[in-house]
Amino acid sequence: MFTDVATVKLQAGRGGDGRLSFRSSRGNPKGGPDGGDGGRGGNIIFKVSHNTNTLSKYRVNRLWNAENGESGGTNQRHGKNGSDTTLVVPNGTVILEDDVIIADLTEEGQEVVIAKGGSGGFGNAHFKSSIRQAPKMAELGEDGEYKVITLELKLIADVGLVGLPNAGKSTLLSMVSNAKPEIAGYAFTTLSPNLGVVDIHDDSFLIADIPGLIEGASKGKGLGVDFLRHIERCNVLLHLIDVNSQDIVKDYETIRGELKSYSVDISDRPFIVVLTKSETLEDAKLHQIRETLAKHIGVSLDKIHTISAVTTMGLQTLMQDTNKMLMSAQKQAAKQTSIVKDELKVITIDDEVGFEVEKKSDYYQVTGEDIERFARKTNLDQPDGVRRLKDILKKKGVFKELCAKGANKGDKLKIAGKDLTW
């Protein structure tokens, strides 16, 4: 089964704890602090590789971890960093968190860190200073990021084939490319997208064949909407219509309507209308159909292609015209991206991190990214650690704010789930 959406949980590695230890040697049983820092927790990285073309393994395995960092050692030995976990995905994978796109992977080899490993805690050797010769505290490692993300695969093909079921899309793909899709004389033969490479002169392009669309496809009818996302990124569309259809104009409008109603309007893409199975009709009848359709669309007759997979008539001309249209569409797209890039402004976010104090029933809740981070790293069993945390709270102005909120020394505080007495 072809999978194009998967939701997974990521748990990056926890940072290793810093070590609390003092050097002891025969001559000097009470040496200085020598506890090393903890290692960083492993990151979870996503990487594009052409060796994979589905997201199926992320359906089966929904939880991915990275290794924890090791604790610091004596003799100032740094704990080993946790190794990163690299998850391979196909080109065209979009990563979303809470319905917001956080990464859009479109290049072979591209890598992004999605869940960051926690940093390691400092060992007590780190806290030695002229006034503090024997710090009896070491930091705890930080938790790695935990994320629930959705992966969505949008194939990146240059050209997309659209049409009603049975129009001859897979047959065309099999005739002009290296792909070997399933073909049959009934609707919905194709259940998942097929990709094929078309070689033309010194050029080549990628063509995607998707399951047939029906009226309401953009609203999820038939196999519809799941597959429309695959053609969202095509620069050119080939719209195939069976010449034996009872109502060619209606067939044409049905598909155009679905392309328009899809969440991203894909009806503005350059497209070529292609009448298929042309050998099944007499020339006069074929000519009449082409004329009707050209008039309806408002294009000249030569813009309506006719092909036959049986006699191969029209296939080469169609591929040549597709390639031409593709080249000019790509030039246009390149122009647009450079305009967008020029317009982009660099926004820098002021990194001053605030905090908040809130009175609860019998304690005061202190929140704030920076402060919570320090609290998480503090081992409350170590009096020196608690002292340091209090120093930080004082410096940041938390105590002042506590006074303003009516708190007194000795009152209970809660920071990042940890209990502390002021």
Ligand SMILES: Nc1nc2c(ncn2[C@@H]2O[C@H](COP(=O)(O)OP(=O)(O)OP(=O)(O)O)[C@@H](O)[C@H]2O)c(=O)[nH]1
């Ligand atoms: N006579 C004739 N039959 C054709 C031609 N092209 C395709 N067919 C037949 O039309 C039927 C449908 O072809 P497919 O290529 O499977 O159609 P499709 O558009 O991919 O269909 P779905 O995957 O169901 O959307 C098959 O029986 C093909 O053999 C052609 O040029 N001439």
Ligand SMILES: [Mg+2]
């Ligand atoms: Mg098909």
